Amino acid sequence: MRDFEFQNGTKILFGKDQEQYVGRESTRYGKKLLLHYGGGSIKSSGLYDRVVSSLREEDIEIFELAGVKPNPRVSLVREGVIICKENNIDLILAVGGGSVIDSAKAIAAGAKYEGDVWDFYTGKNSVSDCLPIGVVLTIPAAGSETSAGTVITNEDGFYKRAMGHNNLRPKFSILNPVLTYTLPSFQTACGITDMMAHILERYFTNERNVELTDRLCEATLKTIINNAHTVLENPTSYDARAEIMWSGTIAHNDLLSTGRVGDWASHDIEHEISGIYDIAHGAGLAIVFPAWMKYVYKHDINRFVQYAHRVWNVEIDPFDLEKTALAGIKKTEEFFRSIGMPISLTEVNIFDEHIDEMAKKGTERGPLGNFVKLYEEDVRQILQLAK
Amino acid sequence: MRDFEFQNGTKILFGKDQEQYVGRESTRYGKKLLLHYGGGSIKSSGLYDRVVSSLREEDIEIFELAGVKPNPRVSLVREGVIICKENNIDLILAVGGGSVIDSAKAIAAGAKYEGDVWDFYTGKNSVSDCLPIGVVLTIPAAGSETSAGTVITNEDGFYKRAMGHNNLRPKFSILNPVLTYTLPSFQTACGITDMMAHILERYFTNERNVELTDRLCEATLKTIINNAHTVLENPTSYDARAEIMWSGTIAHNDLLSTGRVGDWASHDIEHEISGIYDIAHGAGLAIVFPAWMKYVYKHDINRFVQYAHRVWNVEIDPFDLEKTALAGIKKTEEFFRSIGMPISLTEVNIFDEHIDEMAKKGTERGPLGNFVKLYEEDVRQILQLAK
Structure with missing residues (x-):
């Protein structure tokens, strides 16, 4: 820590x-x-x-x-x-x-x-x-x-x-x-994605021995996941709306960052997309985060296994940790889709033409991220994975 | 909430x-x-x-x-x-x-x-x-x-x-x-018990739909439990000491109380014991809390099942929820014993003579607790269970 x-x-x-x-x-x-x-x-x-x-x-x-x-x-x-x-x-x-x-x-x-x-x-x-x-x-x-x-x-x-x-x-x-009862479903879902992304940015760290904050992150993620479909199906469910609202604050009040260094590359990449295309920040994150995960998971498979198991209830296969890790990434992507988020650039009409520009502009002040340092070519590949 | x-x-x-x-x-x-x-x-x-x-x-x-x-x-x-x-x-x-x-x-x-x-x-x-x-x-x-x-x-x-x-x-x-490296083992263990008790007091609530704070409580409890034996066996383990120290703050900074009403009867009963006998507060809590749990668990077996399962990894027996609940209480008691805490009044040389007095004095300003309201006779019975 x-x-x-x-x-x-x-x-x-x-x-x-x-x-x-x-x-x-x-x-x-x-x-x-x-x-x-x-x-x-x-x-x-x-x-x-x-x-x-x-x-x-x-x-x-x-x-x-x-x-x-x-x-x-x-x-x-x-x-x-x-x-x-x-x-x-x-x-x-x-x-x-x-x-x-x-x-x-x-x-x-x-x-x-x-x-x-x-x-x-x-x-x-x-x-x-x-x-x-x-x-x-x-x-x-x-x-x-x-x-x-x-x-x-x-x-x-x-x-x-x-x-x-x-x-x-x-x-x-x-x-x-x-x-928040009257928020359109899409905006509710963008908010859910945004708060999850705030936790995920903190969760993927190279810091060892951060058990308390790992578990607090997982607790908050699970609560959001468990209440997401309820608020979408029943927008006036007070208790589910309250869980989501308070989780959104906890996700980003910096308690979950204590003793660790988060990543934040996905946010930075998303800022390049929504800076140009003016798409909703949450929607951009739903597109970028799974792609980022696919690109970096080999850097620390154990952490992705822990994520898959504790957040998504994926059973750990001790003989194939990579399979477990990938199952967690797949669950993340499926969840975003299930709440109505786009999970690819093409779904929001963003095609190849701007990928080079975004990769260049996003890294012009230096590499992105802390979990894995991402240079222009890395960002380009992540955006390609997000197509 | x-x-x-x-x-x-x-x-x-x-x-x-x-x-x-x-x-x-x-x-x-x-x-x-x-x-x-x-x-x-x-x-x-x-x-x-x-x-x-x-x-x-x-x-x-x-x-x-x-x-x-x-x-x-x-x-x-x-x-x-x-x-x-x-x-x-x-x-x-x-x-x-x-x-x-x-x-x-x-x-x-x-x-x-x-x-x-x-x-x-x-x-x-x-x-x-x-x-x-x-x-x-x-x-x-x-x-x-x-x-x-x-x-x-x-x-x-x-x-x-x-x-x-x-x-x-x-x-x-x-x-x-x-x-905290130089704290004697007994004092370290008393501290661990005290912080766990702060969370348990908040955890046992009658409030429905408090998923986020339930999970944050469980996350903090699990972290304390997972690091307790490490700090006792290896007092200079920085990371384990850090997890315990930060958990002790989170346990009682009131975030875990948000949206719910805690119980606090066990603390009040313990205050009667340590008010008279000047025993360590943590030791008193290790004695009182399991007895309190045994006395009140039928009030909300589901909550005790959740506690047993999520905190102590007890498998839920859907055909015998009471057995699951009791297994969680037993795990709590065994854990306190495993870190060197007394779990009965007789171990700290407190015998029958003061039980009536403590029950009377503890409730003279009204009943204790919120999860279950405890009157003089209830407190007496809990102290008897704690013998």
């Missing part, structure tokens, strides 16, 4: 009607708030009105910035930064899913920075100070509601880049599973 | 030599520090010198209060409160195990209170403000390094009482598994 620091102080309010407390929680951080969200769904569902009403009860002055899209854009972030600076905003409240929260984090960092916010994503500068962030979560997927990270797309070249800082963890996050 | 609030912002520094950062972490909270510890073991090990040297590098003025004993006493707490008030202490640093940390929490609360600190333990008043607390952990067991709770014994009547408040969670906790 590696040495580590871990701190995640996000206050979670979990359960029915918890959004009624958004005013009480927000007012601890000031009276001028930027309400950040996506499109009209929070208005048609009535959530917008409930949030605004709770904020007004605390006499909070509300500024608004709507229009966050999936794969959120740096141009909107820059607008948000200007609003915050011009109006001395105290707190940013993100009402939405991972895209809205990631965009809010970028604004929070940019609001306390003299330069251009994109600097944080290129590594030109790193976050020191930021505005506090609050969250009302509507899509369980990205784990951004307690994570330190944010992923933003720069339309100028379609670069999708990540950055993180412990100060960017939201101060509070409100998680009401009822708000 | 129940609605819940969860927030645990304790900063963890985990790994080799991490105590070197205690000055850097402490200085964030001020320059006047009360160093709180037990006996001479931290001096003979050299830990005391390393801590003091790190604090002096930051020009921190150190006040000292040593002498914390297992089952820490309110009299020493009151001394600490006076030191803090008279010297305007900024931060209390606990160097030790659960007893030292619990004592530090009591002092931290008492230092910001006009009345007598014992009021918090009788329920006469509740904590609102407290001094910040830092921790250098030397015994993985109580989980007090990130928990909100504290247990103190009042010598006037030998009452052992618990209280908790989210503000009492330490600001930082330094966990270096190497510091």
Whole structure:
């Protein structure tokens, strides 16, 4: 087990009607708030009105910035930064899913920075100070509601880049599973894939003797798998929605990373795909992850055997560990298909023409991954396996 | 799953030599520090010198209060409160195990209170403000390094009482598994029992649909069980010590309680025993928990079957679930014995004479437990089963 620091102080309010407390929680951080969200769904569902009403009860002055899209854009972030600076905003409240929260984090960092916010994503500068962030979560997927990270797309070249800082963890996050009842099946399934991918990125490590975190990863994966079909077949099953929602947070709050180094190549490869094609992040991950597994499993067959056995209940064949490992990969792929995810690039109309470009662009800042280091040719081969 | 609030912002520094950062972490909270510890073991090990040297590098003025004993006493707490008030202490640093940390929490609360600190333990008043607390952990067991709770014994009547408040969670906790190499086997085993008991108290709940937290509990229990004999046979196994140490924190940081209500009757019964007899808390739990299980398992055989199967790898006999449940209880008892714990009251020279008194005193504020409500006669019967 590696040495580590871990701190995640996000206050979670979990359960029915918890959004009624958004005013009480927000007012601890000031009276001028930027309400950040996506499109009209929070208005048609009535959530917008409930949030605004709770904020007004605390006499909070509300500024608004709507229009966050999936794969959120740096141009909107820059607008948000200007609003915050011009109006001395105290707190940013993100009402939405991972895209809205990631965009809010970028604004929070940019609001306390003299330069251009994109600097944080290129590594030109790193976050020191930021505005506090609050969250009302509507899509369980990205784990951004307690994570330190944010992923933003720069339309100028379609670069999708990540950055993180412990100060960017939201101060509070409100998680009401009822708000997820109305998510379309495809979006629910993308979220399930995303949270599983967050765990898998951490699970495939070269660190030995990480039994506790291995088992915590497996526990969370099994819970997601066991509840996935329930929420798809019965979208208003409170308990299954709650299991999925809380699992999505645990998947990415960094507890499961303690003492180990994760891989993250599949995320990086997926960012190249969704940076260009604007497909859903979860769908991209369902395509990339099984291909990545097929390409790297020989690097540590024992770990893939453990994965197959403990997560997918594959019986271990002591005479043919490779067969066991491959069975686990097959189960992963079959599961993604069973929840309606694409598992090949051709299914989402991505053909050969961009593979070389994605492999080149994805590795231009160095090789990807930690479990196995992937160079341009490796990424090309993984994308070929994902066709 | 129940609605819940969860927030645990304790900063963890985990790994080799991490105590070197205690000055850097402490200085964030001020320059006047009360160093709180037990006996001479931290001096003979050299830990005391390393801590003091790190604090002096930051020009921190150190006040000292040593002498914390297992089952820490309110009299020493009151001394600490006076030191803090008279010297305007900024931060209390606990160097030790659960007893030292619990004592530090009591002092931290008492230092910001006009009345007598014992009021918090009788329920006469509740904590609102407290001094910040830092921790250098030397015994993985109580989980007090990130928990909100504290247990103190009042010598006037030998009452052992618990209280908790989210503000009492330490600001930082330094966990270096190497510091636990020199723990005597008995103390190591008591710690293992204590952390397992913290999980079991949470595991036995009447809440339905708590799959994620069930599985996280099982993951942590399995890790502790798998590493227990290694640390006893090879006390300097870094990796096994690290698994045990981190598991002890996870067992009691309240993540495993989210969405469920635990039982806690076994802890309350044990507090009656160790309040009178001053036996090690872990040893008391090893005696009480199997007896409690035998007394209550019929209340929810399915849960005990799940426990037997998932934690102890007992094959489920679908034709005789009771047999499966009982096999899990037997495994628990055998495990405690295998790590050198007593599993009956007579082994620790406690005989009939005090059973009635403990049953009476333990229930005088109302019935114990949530999984099954236990009245005086129930507690008496459990203690009889524990003979």
